[in-house]
Amino acid sequence: MNMKPKGSLNKKNDIEQTIKRAALALFAEKGFHATTTRDITEGAGVSKGSLYWYFRSKEDIAFSLSSDMLNDFLKMLEHARDERGDVLEKIDRLIKKVAELYYKEVEYLRVLWKVRFDRDYIFRKEYTEKVANYYTRIRQAIESIMEQGVRSGAFRPHDTKQMALILMGISEGLEIEWLENMEDFSFSDALIKTVGAIIASVKK
């Protein structure tokens, strides 16, 4: 017994993953526009036909990559939100996890940024909305955590939506500076320090 029941499925996933890996590296390095489908197929060692068998379009690959990362990130946040325990500790843990994820997935991060301001051009509406949705849910998760803080008495009442946007902004801005000054800038230090200062300002 013990037959491989999903041989072909695995193979399918293999090729799909190979394509994504190649595209990830290329998008991260050169961006979406500068990367041609030819670059991707050559990088992945597959044919044009295969690329279009597994993905509807170049855009689809980019969306898939973006989605993976945003999904991971969102899950992390929602998990933190749903977790019980002290808000301050929760935030501490979260920051560390976020930094960890970013350090591990720099290429994904790069792709996210390369794509971000051209979203409307790169993705069709269907996708753009999904991406926008991720960002909304990310913000909402952060908002919830801040609300938990307020409810628990750790923070004094404040405009939690505004605070969530600020916290997102901080994280994003530090990401950018980190990606452009990797040698002499520690993202995790900066994030801890900066978020710390902000949180301090709403502490009771």
Add this chain to the structure above:
Amino acid sequence: MNMKPKGSLNKKNDIEQTIKRAALALFAEKGFHATTTRDITEGAGVSKGSLYWYFRSKEDIAFSLSSDMLNDFLKMLEHARDERGDVLEKIDRLIKKVAELYYKEVEYLRVLWKVRFDRDYIFRKEYTEKVANYYTRIRQAIESIMEQGVRSGAFRPHDTKQMALILMGISEGLEIEWLENMEDFSFSDALIKTVGAIIASVKK
């Protein structure tokens, strides 16, 4: 009185400016890639030939726009740096001015971001280096101001380069959130609050 001094000179600048204005709006809306030279010439009401009479390439227009904004921003910072007076007050004034500039020139800001992560693809080396230079000088100006604070005893000694990168990151992150959530997010409030918190953390 009040005669127009030089008809033809004005006309020249007129067309150049018209092209830049049209490109600004288009780049801000659709980004560099999605904007065709045809879009620009139609938007400006000029011919292809005129576009290429005043600019060497589409890239050249984008660079010119980016440059304008970065220049203004850099001047503001360097002016603050060279100004005498209390560091804290200086920073307060600066923040207000920056916010003012951004509110006035949202389109420029948008173009800057639309172009930022594709720089290497959009601009050739010659230009990329110039742009990179602007960012370096911007960081250095911020650094200088922080050093002034340390020397004057307002701040305790700290890694001013890191701090400058953090401050840039904060401003940038808030810009992004502002550009994407304009209705319910006040860039200037957020900037004041966030920078305030960070500065507080290095105050003596």
Add this chain to the structure above:
Amino acid sequence: MNMKPKGSLNKKNDIEQTIKRAALALFAEKGFHATTTRDITEGAGVSKGSLYWYFRSKEDIAFSLSSDMLNDFLKMLEHARDERGDVLEKIDRLIKKVAELYYKEVEYLRVLWKVRFDRDYIFRKEYTEKVANYYTRIRQAIESIMEQGVRSGAFRPHDTKQMALILMGISEGLEIEWLENMEDFSFSDALIKTVGAIIASVKK
């Protein structure tokens, strides 16, 4: 029997050849500059994409055609050079073969001339050098044959390089006059007569 060995391979060559044939006729008639890629694709009944699948550029097609002809010509000369036997007979045979080739490939000849004096403009360095190389090797082959004549005692010692250039010049000049006065000028007669007279002048 007589089956077509490889369908798809043939097809590939078919299109490539069709493009070359169309370009040959057009270049010969109108020259390189007056022929647009559109002319070629329409003439060949293929799409723009196909043209650029088989050739890197319009220039590449012109080079390919030039190369074919120069190659044939060079081979003919080098074969004559390497052949044993009496020099005078060798030259006689060669002249006949050259004339034969030209009569058969008038269009190629025309393209060669249409392209010759704009080489530097039409071809980039990479190609120009290859073309220049052909001409050098052609001259050297002729030179070798003349040296054989001197060594064998058929010709008296003379500047063989100069002689080679003269012989090339004669052939080329007669080609030109022939191409422009085809009705009332026999290239092969003229070549036999003229080369005969020159050869006579170095005979012992």
Add this chain to the structure above:
Amino acid sequence: MNMKPKGSLNKKNDIEQTIKRAALALFAEKGFHATTTRDITEGAGVSKGSLYWYFRSKEDIAFSLSSDMLNDFLKMLEHARDERGDVLEKIDRLIKKVAELYYKEVEYLRVLWKVRFDRDYIFRKEYTEKVANYYTRIRQAIESIMEQGVRSGAFRPHDTKQMALILMGISEGLEIEWLENMEDFSFSDALIKTVGAIIASVKK
């Protein structure tokens, strides 16, 4: 008295000549297509407007240059034809004069060749016919000289048209080789030697 009655006319000719000189150098170096009207105006230090005041088109300049050279050449031939005296001496003198002219006007020669095989593309019909006419008259003049030789009993009867085309061809072929191998090829030597050999073959 002694007023300059044709001041402006001279000036007119001056500019015209300046433009032609600049175009001559450029066409000789880069050819007709690679030379833009901008190159010419910059080379001549005049405005676009001036160029088009003195010449109807770029083509017109090229025609004017070609025409000058062909005219000089034709005059030389027709003068020789009309001159009395021994045919052989006449031919000797002519060859020397032709060589002299070519050595003096290499740039003109280059332009003539750069333009020759693209004539139909560069010149409109009106001009092409004029150029073709020059070549016809050149051939006819040579033909006449050969006929003189036959009539005077110096040459034996032969197809003088064919001979004229051969002589033109020889001259042209040697020109080409000379232009492409100037360092180690003497056009005048080669012409004397080659024409000598041909003429010898029709001598009685």
Add this chain to the structure above:
DNA sequence: CATGAATGAGTTTTCATTCAT
């Protein structure tokens, strides 16, 4: 006469996507 800004038709080339094999 002189200027040079303005024109726009026309050119080569790219590249995401398809589909017959």
Add this chain to the structure above:
DNA sequence: CATGAATGAAAACTCATTCAT
């Protein structure tokens, strides 16, 4: 499923020529 040849719309850019000043 896999291949890669074939497609053609679309893009950036050039440049001879004109004409208002």
